[in-house]
Amino acid sequence: MKINTPTTKIIAGKYKGKTIALPSLDVTRSSKSRLKESLFNVLQFDIIDKIFIEAFAGSGSIGLEAVSRDAKKAYFVELDKGSYNILVKNCKAIDMNKCQTIIGDTFVQTPSILESLKSSNDEIILYVDPPFDFRDGMDDIYAKSFKMIEEIENENIFMIIIEHVTTLEIPNTLGKFTLSKTKKFGKSTLSYYTYS
Known part of the structure; x- marks a missing residue:
């Protein structure tokens, strides 16, 4: 019996409509289309030529959306081996040259x-x-x-976006960064941080 693999599609950009696979839903939660659309409406052309880092990548659907919209390069960090294998497959389906995939702990790999x-x-x-x-x-x-x-020392951060459970109280400042706006989507919320 074939188990149907959950999938999602790239919503816009040069790879619009391309299907990417999602890991099993008990391992990762795919970011909802409405949320994803809102995120990229906020970023708009700011994504062009930026480096995009997806810290808990899962299938890489957010970072690959960024690649489709002309991010210069996307880094993906994922700990779960099954999810990581799907992530690599998705990157190959979109544009491997612009993707750097890393398997490992986000709290070690992202700072590095x-x-x-x-x-x-x-x-x-x-x-x-x-x-x-x-x-x-x-x-x-x-x-x-x-x-x-809080521990980020880079001067070249354009923006930090946290996707989190809506009920979470999030800090107004994190190190050098200040909360500039939040947008709710039911159980999930996007919070945007920029330099203080």
Whole structure:
């Protein structure tokens, strides 16, 4: 019996309509289309030629949307091996040359990517979407995500976006960054941070 793999489509840009696979829904939560559309309506042309980092990548649907809309390069960090394999397959289906996939712990890998880009002239958009179904060992995931952002030293961050459960109270400032706006989509909310 063939199990249907969940899929989603790229909503806009040069790869519009291309289908990408999603990991099993009990491992990752795919970002809803409405949320994704709103995110890229906010970013608009600001995405062009930026470096996009998707910190909890899952299938990579957000970062690949950024690639489709002319981000210069996207970095994807994913811990779960099954999700990572799907992510690599999706990157190959879209544009492997613009994708850098890393398997491992976001809290180790993301700071290391940021460090490697510190002296780059490229501006960075960091997308942080911690899994919020609070699986075992996940209960401090937001605290750890906030701490990771607070410790960012890069001067070339254009924006940091956190996708989080709507009921979460999020800090007004995180290190050098201040909350500039939030948008709710039912259970999920997008919060945008820029330089203070």
